[in-house]
Amino acid sequence: MEVIQKPIRHERRKTTSLLKRKPGDRPYRLLGLSKAIIQIIVNRFVARTTDLYRLVPQTALKQPDHEREIRAAVKRLRESTDPHEKKNDFDRKWGYIRSVSWSDPTIDSKIEYTCLVHGLTNRGLRLARDRGLDPDHMGRPFQEFSIDHVDHELRINDMVDSLAAELGKRGLELIVIRIHLKRKHIHPDLLFYVYDPKTDTRSAPIFLEYEKQKRGRYDDRDRPQIIKKIESLVQYYNSLECERDFSFRKFYLIVIVRTERKANFLLKDLHDRGIKTQTVLVASEPAFDASLIHTRFRTGTGETYSLLDL
Numbered sequence: 001m002e003v004i005q006k007p008i009r010h011e012r013r014k015t016t017s018l019l020k021r022k023p024g025d026r027p028y029r030l031l032g033l034s035k036a037i038i039q040i041i042v043n044r045f046v047a048r049t050t051d052l053y054r055l056v057p058q059t060a061l062k063q064p065d066h067e068r069e070i071r072a073a074v075k076r077l078r079e080s081t082d083p084h085e086k087k088n089d090f091d092r093k094w095g096y097i098r099s100v101s102w103s104d105p106t107i108d109s110k111i112e113y114t115c116l117v118h119g120l121t122n123r124g125l126r127l128a129r130d131r132g133l134d135p136d137h138m139g140r141p142f143q144e145f146s147i148d149h150v151d152h153e154l155r156i157n158d159m160v161d162s163l164a165a166e167l168g169k170r171g172l173e174l175i176v177i178r179i180h181l182k183r184k185h186i187h188p189d190l191l192f193y194v195y196d197p198k199t200d201t202r203s204a205p206i207f208l209e210y211e212k213q214k215r216g217r218y219d220d221r222d223r224p225q226i227i228k229k230i231e232s233l234v235q236y237y238n239s240l241e242c243e244r245d246f247s248f249r250k251f252y253l254i255v256i257v258r259t260e261r262k263a264n265f266l267l268k269d270l271h272d273r274g275i276k277t278q279t280v281l282v283a284s285e286p287a288f289d290a291s292l293i294h295t296r297f298r299t300g301t302g303e304t305y306s307l308l309d310l
Contacts, residue, residue: 042139096124205251
C-alpha cells in the first residue's frame with residue numbers, strides 16, 4: 001500500500017522556464033508528468049527510472065510510450081538550466097534533478113545490473129517548494145552525494161514499498177515518518193507504525209537502522225558505528241527526552257545488516273556489551289522471508305519476533 005501523499009496545491013507563483021510553457025508548446029503536455037516525477041523524488045529522496053515507470057500515473061495507452069515519456073521528462077528536468085536564475089555560477093549550471101549510475105551490489109553476475117538513479121538538486125528542491133510540491137518540506141537536496149548513500153536510500157525505499165504492499169493485502173496500513181527524526185544523540189533512518197483502520201489501533205513505534213556502509217566503520221574508541229547508534233537508542237529508550245521529542249517513551253528498534261555473518265557478529269557483540277533488551281531486533285537481508293511481515297527478527301536474548309508480533 002502506497003503511503004498517502006497530500007494533493008498538489010495549484011498556486012500562481014513566479015516559476016522558472018520549464019514550468020512557464022504555453023499550452024501550444026510541445027512540452028506542455030508533459031507538464032503533469034514533470035510534477036509527478038518531482039513529487040515522487042521529494043517523497044522518496046531518490047528514485048530509479050524503473051521506480052518512476054511504476055509510480056508515475058500512466059496516461060499513455062501503451063507501456064512503452066509511458067516509459068518513453070518518462071525518460072524524456074527526466075532528461076528535460078536534468079538538462080533544463082537557467083543562466084539568469086541566480087548569480088551563483090555553481091548553482092546556475094544545474095538542472096532540477098541529478099542522475100547517477102547505480103549498480104546493485106547484491107547481484108553477482110558478469111553483466112552487472114546498472115540503472116540511473118535520480119535526486120533533486122538544490123535548484124530542483126527550490127522549484128518543488130515554489131510550486132507547492134513539497135508543502136511539508138520533506139525533500140532533501142541531492143546535489144552532492146555518494147553512491148553508498150544512494151544504495152542505502154534505495155534499500156529503505158524498497159523495504160517500505162514491500163511492507164506497505166503486504167500490509168495492504170491484510171487491510172492494514174503503514175505509517176512512515178522519514179523527516180525531522182534527527183536529535184542530539186540519535187538519527188534513525190525511519191520511524192514507522194502498523195495501523196489497523198478497523199480497530200483504529202496501531203503498533204508500538206518502530207525505529208529503523210539500515211546498515212549503510214559495505215564495510216564496517218569504527219569510531220575513535222574502536223567501536224563499530226552501528227553499535228554506537230544502537231547504544232544511543234538504548235539509552236534513549238523510556239527516557240523523558242524521548243517523550244519530549246516524540247510524545248512516546250517506549251519503542252522497538254529494528255536493525256538490518258547486509259549478511260547473516262554480520263547479524264551473528266552484531267548479536268554476539270550486543271550480548272557481550274550487556275545489551276540484552278528484547279526491544280532491539282536484528283535481521284540480515286538474506287534472512288528476509290518471502291513475506292517481510294513473517295521475517296523473524298532476533299534479539300540479544302535469543303528470542304525471535306515478526307513485525308506482526310510487535
